Amino acid sequence: MNQNNNNNHKTDKNNLEKLIIDDTTYYTNYTKKFLLPQKKYFFDTSIIRSIIPGIVKKVFVKEGDKIEKGSPIIILEAMKMQNIIKSDYSGIVKKVNVKEGEKIPKNHPIVELFIQD
Amino acid sequence: MTIDNKTLELIKKREEYIHGGGEKAIEKQLSMGKLTARERIKALLDKDSFQEYDLFVEHEVRDFDLGSKVLYGDGVITGTGTIFGMPVCIYAQDFTVAGGSLGLMHARKIVKIMDHALKLRIPIIGINDSGGARIQEGVNSLAGYGEIFYRNTLASGVIPQISIILGPCAGGAVYSPALTDFVFVVDKISKLFITGPEVIKAVIGEEISMEELGGARVHAEITGNAHFFAKSEYECFEQVKKLITFIPPNNSRAPLPFKPKEPHKDYVIEDIVPEDPTLPYDVRDLIKAVVDDSDFFEIQELWAKNVVIGFARINGETIGIVANQPMYLAGVLDVDASDKAARFIRFCDAFNIPILTFVDIPGYLPGIDQEHSGVIRHGAKLLYSYSEATVPKITIIVRKAYGGGYIAMGSRHLRADFVFAWPTAEIAVMGPEGAANIIFKKEIQNSPDPEKTRQEKIKEYKEKFANPYVAAAKGYIDAVIEPRETRKMIIHCIEISKQKTVPIPNKKHGIPPF
Numbered sequence: 355m356n357q358n359n360n361n362n363h364k365t366d367k368n369n370l371e372k373l374i375i376d377d378t379t380y381y382t383n384y385t386k387k388f389l390l391p392q393k394k395y396f397f398d399t400s401i402i403r404s405i406i407p408g409i410v411k412k413v414f415v416k417e418g419d420k421i422e423k424g425s426p427i428i429i430l431e432a433m434k435m436q437n438i439i440k441s442d443y444s445g446i447v448k449k450v451n452v453k454e455g456e457k458i459p460k461n462h463p464i465v466e467l468f469i470q471d
Numbered sequence: 472m473t474i475d476n477k478t479l480e481l482i483k484k485r486e487e488y489i490h491g492g493g494e495k496a497i498e499k500q501l502s503m504g505k506l507t508a509r510e511r512i513k514a515l516l517d518k519d520s521f522q523e524y525d526l527f528v529e530h531e532v533r534d535f536d537l538g539s540k541v542l543y544g545d546g547v548i549t550g551t552g553t554i555f556g557m558p559v560c561i562y563a564q565d566f567t568v569a570g571g572s573l574g575l576m577h578a579r580k581i582v583k584i585m586d587h588a589l590k591l592r593i594p595i596i597g598i599n600d601s602g603g604a605r606i607q608e609g610v611n612s613l614a615g616y617g618e619i620f621y622r623n624t625l626a627s628g629v630i631p632q633i634s635i636i637l638g639p640c641a642g643g644a645v646y647s648p649a650l651t652d653f654v655f656v657v658d659k660i661s662k663l664f665i666t667g668p669e670v671i672k673a674v675i676g677e678e679i680s681m682e683e684l685g686g687a688r689v690h691a692e693i694t695g696n697a698h699f700f701a702k703s704e705y706e707c708f709e710q711v712k713k714l715i716t717f718i719p720p721n722n723s724r725a726p727l728p729f730k731p732k733e734p735h736k737d738y739v740i741e742d743i744v745p746e747d748p749t750l751p752y753d754v755r756d757l758i759k760a761v762v763d764d765s766d767f768f769e770i771q772e773l774w775a776k777n778v779v780i781g782f783a784r785i786n787g788e789t790i791g792i793v794a795n796q797p798m799y800l801a802g803v804l805d806v807d808a809s810d811k812a813a814r815f816i817r818f819c820d821a822f823n824i825p826i827l828t829f830v831d832i833p834g835y836l837p838g839i840d841q842e843h844s845g846v847i848r849h850g851a852k853l854l855y856s857y858s859e860a861t862v863p864k865i866t867i868i869v870r871k872a873y874g875g876g877y878i879a880m881g882s883r884h885l886r887a888d889f890v891f892a893w894p895t896a897e898i899a900v901m902g903p904e905g906a907a908n909i910i911f912k913k914e915i916q917n918s919p920d921p922e923k924t925r926q927e928k929i930k931e932y933k934e935k936f937a938n939p940y941v942a943a944a945k946g947y948i949d950a951v952i953e954p955r956e957t958r959k960m961i962i963h964c965i966e967i968s969k970q971k972t973v974p975i976p977n978k979k980h981g982i983p984p985f
Contacts, residue, residue: 370751373801375833376873376905380749380801385776386692387807388800392840407676433674460675 394461400448400469402441404462408432410452415465419447427465428452445469488526488543492567500567505638505660506704508548508563508571511598515708516552516561523550525580532574535607542569545576546601549584551593554715557727560588563598566638570602573644577605578615585622592721594631596711599648600638616643623650628821630721633711636661636687636697637704649696652818653714653770656687656697657707663690663697688773695774695807713768717782717789718822725823726789735765740954744831746895748871748902751797754779754829757869758792761785761958767792770815775807776800777836780815785827786962791819794829795880797870804876805836806849813852813983820860825965828866828887832876833902850879851984857885859981863968865961868892868939868948873901883947888971889964890948891957892939898948899941903933 370381396403411429415421423444430437449466452458491497491507500507506514512521530545532538546568551560562581564571581597588595604612626632627650634648635655639662648654648663656663664685672678683689691700699714701707719726738760743752759765762783769781776799781792793812795802804812819826835846857864857879865888866881877898881887892898900906908915911928918924935941942948952960 367750373803375801375803375837376901377908378749378833378902378904380751380797380833382751382797382801383799385799387774390693392838393843395839395843432676 396461399443400445400467401463402427402439402465402467404430404439404458404460404464406430406432406437407457407459407462408437410454410456410458410464411436413450413452413454415447415450417447417450421445421447421467430458439464441465441467443467443469485526491543491565492569496567503660505566505600507567508565508598508600511635511637511704511708512548512550512552512561512563514705515596515598515711516554516559517556520552521550521561522552523548525549525583528576528580530574530576530608532608537607540569542574544568545574545580546571547573547577547580549580551584551587554712557715557720558591558593559596559715560584560591560593561596561598564601564638566600566602569605571600571638572602572605573612573615574605574608575611575615578612578618582615582618582622585619585626588630589622589626592630592723594633594715594718594720595626596633596635597647597651598635598637599640599644600636601644602639603642603644613643616646619647620650623647627652628722631718631822633714635707635711636663637707638662641665641667641685645696653698654690654696655699655701655707655711656690657701657704658687660704661687661690661697691771692773695771695811697774698770700773714782717768717784718824722821722823728787728789729763729784731784731787732764734760734762734958738765740957744869744893744895744954748831748833748897751801753798754794754796754802754831757829758783758794761961762790762792763787771811775805775811777802777805778808778812780812782824785958785965788965789824790961790965791815791824791826792829793826793881795832795876797831800836801833802831803833803836804850804853804879805841806844806846809846809849809851809853809879813856816853816856816860820856820862823862825863825865825968826857826860826881827961828864828881830866830868830872830877830880831870832873832880833871834874834876848984850875853879854885855981855983857881857887859983861971861973861975863965863971864888865964866890867957867961868896868898870895871897871899871902873897873899886973888968889960891950891952891960892943892948893954893957894939894951896939896942896948896951897937898939899936903929903937906936907932 367381371384373380373382408430411431413428414426421441425441427439427441430439445467448468452464528545547564549562562584585595632651633653634651641664645663662681662685668679668681668684690697699710740760743756758767767781767783777796779794779796883890907928915921915925939951
C-alpha cells in the first residue's frame with residue numbers, strides 16, 4: 355500500500371476530530387478550509403460597524419450625545435477617500451470604541467447606540 | 472544554388488526568432504526557477520513531435536515604445552504535436568518576450584490554434600505565463616482575451632481543454648483557464664488572481680503576499696480553481712500526460728482502452744470499511760481495491776477532500792469515479808464538495824466516460840457558513856449533473872446513505888442504471904440516533920429513564936431500518952452484493968451498457984444552477 359497515503363491522516367479514534375450530523379457523532383479529520391475563520395454576518399443594527407478597514411481621521415460624537423438619523427459619526431480614511439460614516443438611526447450614543455488616528459479593521463464596532471426612532 | 476541560399480536564410484531567420492527574448496531574459500526566467508516556453512513544450516510532447524506555426528507573426532503597434540520593437544513570435548509559441556502518440560494542439564506564452572503580455576497578434580495566434588484544435592477535434596493545451604494585457608495595445612488586447620474566452624466556451628464539451636499555469640496569470644487572463652476543463656498549477660510558480668496584492672492594499676488596506684493571495688496551494692486547497700498541484704514543472708507535465716491517457720480526443724469518441732489488469736492483492740476489499748458507520752477509512756483504498764492495477768488518478772486531491780473524484784480503468788476502460796470520503800468531514804456534502812463532484816460528472820458525461828459512484832454519506836454539512844454560502848444552490852448542481860448525465864451510471868452503496876445525501880449520490884431516482892448495496896449498507900432518511908430522537912420523542916421524554924429508552928429506540932430503529940433490504944424491497948437498489956463481487960459487477964455493467972440510449976426532451980440547453 356502507498357505509505358504516503360496511510361500517513362497523511364489519522365485513523366485512530368482517539369486522535370480524530372468529531373463531527374455531529376443528525377445527532378450522530380462521526381470520527382473524522384477536518385480540512386484546512388473548514389478550520390479557516392468563517393464569514394460573519396451582523397444583524398444588530400444598534401452597532402455601527404466599519405464596512406472597510408481604514409484610519410479614523412475624526413470622531414464627531416462622544417458618549418451620551420443625542421444624534422439624529424444621518425448625523426456624522428466619524429471620518430474613516432480608506433480607499434484613498436475621506437469617508438464620512440453616518441448614523442442610520444436617531445438615538446443616544448452608548449459607547450464610542452475608536453480614537454482619532456486609530457487603524458481599524460473591517461466590521462469593527464465603531465459606535466454603539468440606544469436607538470430611539 | 473539560389474534555393475539553397477534561400478533555405479539558409481530561413482534557417483538563420485528561424486534561429487534568430489526561436490531565441491525569444493534573448494539571453495538576458497532567458498537567464499532571468501531560469502533564475503525564477505522556471506523553464507522557458509520552448510523547454511516546456513519539449514518536456515510535455517513526444518520527442519521531436521512539435522510542429523510550430525506562426526513563428527514570424529509580428530505585431531503592428533505604432534504607438535509608444537513598441538513601434539520599433541520586434542517581439543519574436545509576439546510572445547507566444549503555437550503548434551501541434553503528440554503525447555503518447557495522441558495528437559494535441561498547444562500554445563505556450565513566452566515570458567521572455569515582453570513578459571508574455573497579450574497583444575492583438577499574440578491573441579490571434581492563440582485563437583488560430585484553438586480554432587485548429589476545434590476543427591481537428593483534438594485536445595488543446597495552453598501554457599500560461601504572462602504579465603497580462605499588453606497595455607500599449609489598449610482595447611486590442613481586451614478584444615484578444617474576449618476572442619479566447621468565446622472559443623473556450625465554444626470548444627467546451629467538444630474537445631478537452633487543459634490549462635497549465637506556469638507563472639503569473641492575472642486580471643482578465645485568469646478567465647481562459649477558468650473556462651477550461653483542467654487547470655494545472657505548480658508550487659511557488661503559479662500565481663492566479665483578479666486583483667493583485669498591491670491593488671488590494673491600495674484600495675482596502677489589507678496586506679497579503681502574492682503566494683497567500685493566489686499561489687498554487689491556495690488554488691489547489693482553498694478556491695478549487697486548480698485541479699492538479701505539482702511540486703515542479705516536470706511533475707506537472709507527467710500529470711498532464713497521464714490525464715491525456717484517460718480522456719478521449721473529442722466528444723464523439725470514447726477514451727482509448729488499455730490492457731486490463733487486476734487490482735493489487737494488498738488492497739483487500741473486505742478489510743477496508745469498518746462496520747461502525749461513525750468510523751472513518753480512506754475511500755481511495757476501496758477504489759484501489761476495485762480498479763485496474765490499483766491505479767487511481769485523483770483530481771482536486773487537496774480541495775473539498777470530503778468527496779473524492781478521479782479517473783481509473785476497469786477492465787481496461789476509463790471510468791470516472793465519485794466517492795464520499797469518510798476520512799474528511801465524515802464524507803458529508805457541502806458547497807465545495809457538491810461543486811467539485813458536479814463539474815466532474817458533467818465532464819465525464821460530455822466525453823463518454825461512465826460514472827461509478829461509491830456512497831457512504833451521513834448527509835449535508837450543517838452550519839451558518841454553509842447556508843449563507845449557498846449550499847442550496849451549490850448542492851443542486853450535483854442533483855442536476857447526475858440527472859442530466861446519459862453515460863452509464865453505476866452506484867455502489869457501501870455503508871450509510873442517509874437523507875438528501877442518499878438521493879444526491881447517484882441514486883436510482885436520478886436515473887442511475889445500476890445501484891448495488893453491500894450488506895453493510897444503511898439506506899434511511901437519517902442516522903438511527905437522529906431518527907429515534909424524532910420518532911420516539913414522546914416515549915423518550917415520558918420514560919422514567921429517558922437515556923435507556925432512547926438507546927432502546929435507537930437499537931430498534933437500527934434493526935428495522937439500518938440495512939439495504941428496505942430499499943431493496945422497493946426496487947430502489949438492484950442487488951445486494953458481497954464486497955468481493957464489486958469489481959465483477961462493475962465490469963459486467965460497463966460491458967452491457969455499451970449501447971445505452973436515453974430519450975431526452977428536445978432543448979437548446981438546460982439551465983443548471985451555476
